[in-house]
Amino acid sequence: MSTTMKIWGSFIFILLLMCFFTFIGSSFDFDYLIPNRLLRLSTIILGSICLAVSAILFQTIVGNRILSPSIMGYESVYLLWQALLLFMLGAHGLTILNISGNFIISIAIMLIYSWALHYWLLPRCKNNIYMLLLFGLVLTTVLATFTQFIQLSISPGEFSIFQGLSYTSFNRSKPETLISGGVVVTICLWMGRKTLPVLDVMSLGREQSMSLGVDHPKYIRLYLALIAVLVAVSTSLIGPTGFMGIFIANIAYALAGSNKHKAVIPIAFAVSLIIFLVAQLFVEHIFNYKTSVSILVNLVCGIYFLALIVRTRGTA
Amino acid sequence: MITVQNLNKVYGTKSVLTDISLTFPTAGITSLIGPNGAGKSTLLMIIAKLLEPSSGHVSFNSRQISDIKTAEYAHRVATLRQSPGFNLRLTVEELISFGRFPYSRGHLTQDDKKIIEESIEFLDLQHLRNSYLDELSGGQRQMAFLAMTIAQKTDVLLLDEPLNNLDMRHAVQIMQALRRLCDEQGRTVLLVIHDINFAANYSDHIIALKNGTLKFNGTSEQVITETNLKSLYELDFEIIRSKHGCLCNYFNL
Amino acid sequence: MILRLSILFMVLCIASLTIGVQQLAWSDLLDGSKDAWLTLTASRIPRLIALILTGIGLSISGVILQHIVRNKFVEPATSGGLDAAKLGLLISLTMLPEANTSTKMIFAMLFCLAASLIFIAIINRIEFKNTVLIPVLGLMYGSVLSSIAEFYAYKNNILQSMQGWLLGDFSRVVQEHYELIYIILPVIILAYLYAHRFTVLGMGEEMSSSLGLGYASTAAIGLILVAITVSASVITVGTIPFVGLVIPNLVALKYGENLSRTLPIVALGGACLLILCDILGRLVIYPFEVPIGLTAGGVGGVMFLILILRGIK
Numbered sequence: 001m002s003t004t005m006k007i008w009g010s011f012i013f014i015l016l017l018m019c020f021f022t023f024i025g026s027s028f029d030f031d032y033l034i035p036n037r038l039l040r041l042s043t044i045i046l047g048s049i050c051l052a053v054s055a056i057l058f059q060t061i062v063g064n065r066i067l068s069p070s071i072m073g074y075e076s077v078y079l080l081w082q083a084l085l086l087f088m089l090g091a092h093g094l095t096i097l098n099i100s101g102n103f104i105i106s107i108a109i110m111l112i113y114s115w116a117l118h119y120w121l122l123p124r125c126k127n128n129i130y131m132l133l134l135f136g137l138v139l140t141t142v143l144a145t146f147t148q149f150i151q152l153s154i155s156p157g158e159f160s161i162f163q164g165l166s167y168t169s170f171n172r173s174k175p176e177t178l179i180s181g182g183v184v185v186t187i188c189l190w191m192g193r194k195t196l197p198v199l200d201v202m203s204l205g206r207e208q209s210m211s212l213g214v215d216h217p218k219y220i221r222l223y224l225a226l227i228a229v230l231v232a233v234s235t236s237l238i239g240p241t242g243f244m245g246i247f248i249a250n251i252a253y254a255l256a257g258s259n260k261h262k263a264v265i266p267i268a269f270a271v272s273l274i275i276f277l278v279a280q281l282f283v284e285h286i287f288n289y290k291t292s293v294s295i296l297v298n299l300v301c302g303i304y305f306l307a308l309i310v311r312t313r314g315t316a
Numbered sequence: 317m318i319t320v321q322n323l324n325k326v327y328g329t330k331s332v333l334t335d336i337s338l339t340f341p342t343a344g345i346t347s348l349i350g351p352n353g354a355g356k357s358t359l360l361m362i363i364a365k366l367l368e369p370s371s372g373h374v375s376f377n378s379r380q381i382s383d384i385k386t387a388e389y390a391h392r393v394a395t396l397r398q399s400p401g402f403n404l405r406l407t408v409e410e411l412i413s414f415g416r417f418p419y420s421r422g423h424l425t426q427d428d429k430k431i432i433e434e435s436i437e438f439l440d441l442q443h444l445r446n447s448y449l450d451e452l453s454g455g456q457r458q459m460a461f462l463a464m465t466i467a468q469k470t471d472v473l474l475l476d477e478p479l480n481n482l483d484m485r486h487a488v489q490i491m492q493a494l495r496r497l498c499d500e501q502g503r504t505v506l507l508v509i510h511d512i513n514f515a516a517n518y519s520d521h522i523i524a525l526k527n528g529t530l531k532f533n534g535t536s537e538q539v540i541t542e543t544n545l546k547s548l549y550e551l552d553f554e555i556i557r558s559k560h561g562c563l564c565n566y567f568n569l
Numbered sequence: 570m571i572l573r574l575s576i577l578f579m580v581l582c583i584a585s586l587t588i589g590v591q592q593l594a595w596s597d598l599l600d601g602s603k604d605a606w607l608t609l610t611a612s613r614i615p616r617l618i619a620l621i622l623t624g625i626g627l628s629i630s631g632v633i634l635q636h637i638v639r640n641k642f643v644e645p646a647t648s649g650g651l652d653a654a655k656l657g658l659l660i661s662l663t664m665l666p667e668a669n670t671s672t673k674m675i676f677a678m679l680f681c682l683a684a685s686l687i688f689i690a691i692i693n694r695i696e697f698k699n700t701v702l703i704p705v706l707g708l709m710y711g712s713v714l715s716s717i718a719e720f721y722a723y724k725n726n727i728l729q730s731m732q733g734w735l736l737g738d739f740s741r742v743v744q745e746h747y748e749l750i751y752i753i754l755p756v757i758i759l760a761y762l763y764a765h766r767f768t769v770l771g772m773g774e775e776m777s778s779s780l781g782l783g784y785a786s787t788a789a790i791g792l793i794l795v796a797i798t799v800s801a802s803v804i805t806v807g808t809i810p811f812v813g814l815v816i817p818n819l820v821a822l823k824y825g826e827n828l829s830r831t832l833p834i835v836a837l838g839g840a841c842l843l844i845l846c847d848i849l850g851r852l853v854i855y856p857f858e859v860p861i862g863l864t865a866g867g868v869g870g871v872m873f874l875i876l877i878l879r880g881i882k
Contacts, residue, residue: 128699142874148863153854204414211366214390
């Protein structure tokens with residue numbers, strides 16, 4: 001099968017899947033059910049883009065395939081920050097700040113975090129990627145603990161309500177957030193679009209890419225910023241994604257059979273889209289809401305990640 | 317022409333390079349030798365713009381390299397670090413085409429393809445062009461990386477221990493290729509090398525460092541003497557010269 | 570040093586007894602006020618005992634696991650044991666809703682034991698042993714077990730309540746609802762008796778065999794002790810991560826790893842940490858209480874991060 005055929009084949013498959021997702025069992029209820037599903041579908045599409053691009057970018061600049069922004073605590077930082085905002089300003093304070101204000105501050109926080117990670121932690125763990133991974137896993141747990149703690153301080157007793165924040169779900173986004181997120185992501189992708197070949201070179205490592213004339217520090221700054229924005233958007237839309245980023249990135253590299261980012265990023269996006277759609281379909285129509293996307297994804301991706309580590313030990 | 321002036325490099329309180337000033341000759345192979353910790357690789361990395369000196373200047377054709385943009389510098393100077401530590405699944409040809417990145421920024425032209433072809437032929441890598449890097453032996457890998465550096469078409473090549481962990485045949489192949497690169501194409505090769513015999517037999521010029529200071533600087537014949545090597549390595553040497561070259565023996569003396 | 574630690578321990582105990590929503594003044598106790606005595610005997614003392622036993626039990630479990638796996642970053646939360654106990658408890662709850670506490674505990678214990686055995690089997694198959702790879706694997710393994718538990722709980726509509734009661738919390742420890750925790754007491758005694766053997770175990774299979782120690786049987790005893798402690802604490806108070814990791818490491822840094830000498834320090838340290846976290850949890854958003862799962866998870870987690878960074882140097 002030729003490459004173009006494969007591309008068209010998967011394109012049509014995804015299209016069919018999306019139609020299926022929108023119309024199955026809807027009895028063409030255009031007043032409520034279908035608009036609602038379309039909103040969910042757009043959330044999934046935008047979330048998938050953010051997740052795929054941020055995971056691939058992160059892996060390239062860190063130079064390792066068993067890390068992802070969510071493992072390294074990006075999403076937990078975002079959630080902790082949201083809880084802190086709610087704690088400091090209260091619910092109506094948050095509305096005063098409005099969506100864009102919150103978004104800008106959140107991105108600033110994410111940027112600070114990624115700088116700290118990249119310029120402070122990464123140089124210390126250069127020789128031991130598992131150390132970095134362990135640090136990320138524990139940090140994620142600790143930050144989640146703090147988040148729960150703050151939520152508890154906001155509303156003692158109504159503890160479990162707030163735990164909803166810590167799950168992947170496609171039902172929380174509103175049209176406004178979706179649109180503003182979509183605009184931001186489009187701008188980001190447009191900015192990053194021309195630098196795809198640079199990414200290919202950067203996967204050769206800092207020294208090799210500088211020797212090939214890439215202004216490495218400049219591009220690291222650019223990509224860290226892009227990752228911060230994308231993670232902020234995806235976390236606000238669909239919540240934390242756990243091991244999903246690692247899963248889709250590795251599957252994408254295996255499917256692409258090439259290291260060119262031009263090929264890998266769209267494939268990662270497609271993989272993510274398919275997984276989310278299938279998981280959501282399973283939850284809605286097979287498990288009848290007896291399970292959640294978050295649990296399904298965590299289970300599958302967690303087992304995959306475990307297997308991946310057992311397999312790649314020693315080489316990473 | 318590369319010139320360094322009063323170069324110092326300090327890590328914390330440890331001084332790695334102390335007040336190095338010299339001019340590197342153009343065309344031909346120049347070897348940087350010296351015991352472990354002499355600062356050879358550090359000096360090479362500063363010239364490559366991969367490390368910032370603590371003080372002092374490096375100039376390239378009388379321009380300070382700190383004023384030259386990375387992208388422009390990559391047209392002039394190519395660097396190959398010892399065993400680049402990534403495990404990407406790339407074919408040899410894909411790797412070599414990265415050498416054209418400074419010119420094409422990822423979109424290969426006919427010219428680029430021709431140059432890639434030339435580099436492959438130059439190192440006789442035709443039979444390996446579609447093999448993946450992780451399937452190659454250490455020597456073949458090193459040849460592939462060298463081909464990438466050659467395809468960069470720079471006047472100057474900086475190589476950090478290119479013979480590290482190679483068997484004798486591959487080491488000789490690489491040194492002969494570098495020799496041809498200088499003799500046929502007039503390029504300048506600057507390399508850090510541990511094996512004193514390879515340095516003595518293939519270089520035009522040798523620069524010796526010890527404890528971060530410049531110890532000797534001259535043609536191969538000038539530097540490779542028993543007294544010089546003894547003071548450099550703190551070992552007794554016996555240098556046996558023949559019509560095929562010279563042999564620096566430091567065993568059983 | 571033991572002396573200083575003991576004094577700290579006593580001070581913490583007294584503080585723990587006096588702090589709480591129900592004001593408790595010593596004068597009332599001396600006057601023989603009934604309310605005051607009831608608060609003390611029905612709530613404060615059981616809680617303190619539960620705290621001490623859990624603290625000692627968890628830190629000792631950590632130490633034992635660390636010697637069996639020979640990795641300083643291993644403890645029930647980083648080897649799947651804690652999550653397996655949760656899963657076992659959950660399954661016993663849904664399959665045998667009528668079961669009494671000891672049946673539930675046996676379920677939790679068996680799951681914990683099985684999970685630890687599987688974990689050890691996995692890491693024994695990996696020849697290349699990177700010190701930090703093992704806890705990474707353990708955390709991953711635990712999160713997979715946790716997802717299975719969540720999947721199961723969600724299906725049975727008890728996810729919300731499960732998260733509620735599985736988060737370590739001593740506030741529900743009152744008279745007649747915590748006595749299971751006393752099972753940790755014999756575990757502690759056995760651990761003391763076996764302390765020397767566990768130290769030898771930590772030198773590896775070959776070394777312990779040449780010193781005449783039955784490696785497999787000693788390791789099995791250790792794992793059973795750990796499983797009992799973990800399951801008892803999960804059932805009575807919920808999950809408390811990282812205590813078993815932080816305390817033994819801090820002690821090992823200062824006093825070495827000869828268990829027969831350091832075990833009392835480890836035990837006291839674990840008890841002190843838990844009491845401290847408990848007091849913290851009771852004061853921070855007074856008059857409400859922060860579950861100890863959060864305070865200990867936060868304090869222990871931060872200390873764990875510091876330990877990892879120290880390990881990098």
